[in-house]
Amino acid sequence: MTGVVGIVLVSHSAQVAASVADLARGLAGAGDAVPVAAAGGTADGDLGTSSELVARAAHEVDRGAGVAVLVDIGSAVLTVKTLLAEGDELPEGTRLVDAPFVEGAVAAMVTAAAGADLDAVETAAAEAYDYRKV
Numbered sequence: 001m002t003g004v005v006g007i008v009l010v011s012h013s014a015q016v017a018a019s020v021a022d023l024a025r026g027l028a029g030a031g032d033a034v035p036v037a038a039a040g041g042t043a044d045g046d047l048g049t050s051s052e053l054v055a056r057a058a059h060e061v062d063r064g065a066g067v068a069v070l071v072d073i074g075s076a077v078l079t080v081k082t083l084l085a086e087g088d089e090l091p092e093g094t095r096l097v098d099a100p101f102v103e104g105a106v107a108a109m110v111t112a113a114a115g116a117d118l119d120a121v122e123t124a125a126a127e128a129y130d131y132r133k134v
Helices: 014-027 051-061 075-087 101-113 118-130
Strands: 008-011 036-040 067-071 094-096
Touching: 008 014, 008 051, 008 075, 008 101, 014 036, 036 051, 036 075, 051 067, 051 075, 067 075, 067 101, 067 118, 075 094, 101 118
Parallel strands: 008 036, 008 067, 067 094
Antiparallel strands: none
């Protein structure tokens, strides 16, 4: 694969997904170098998840190096798992990443900005579970 890893942030809230994308983009200092898209809420703006929004976001950020999808809770996980199982809705190389939503998004952005591949982006995001705060 060539290109840069794209990142999709799936939340039950459009505002949460967009805010985490903005935070990760700002902290990573990557500017527009790493494609990131928020897929939050339903198509009509309510709380929930939308497979259509997730699929659209994944295609939007796909640059040929894979797409890391981070999710918040519950149906966001199930929605992405269903899309992956269907096999034709998401770009090839799309992966659900088991990571904390905020810290994982920042780690994924920083790692992708450094030119890392999808495996390294996934590992960095997952390692955010180990970030100690006290």
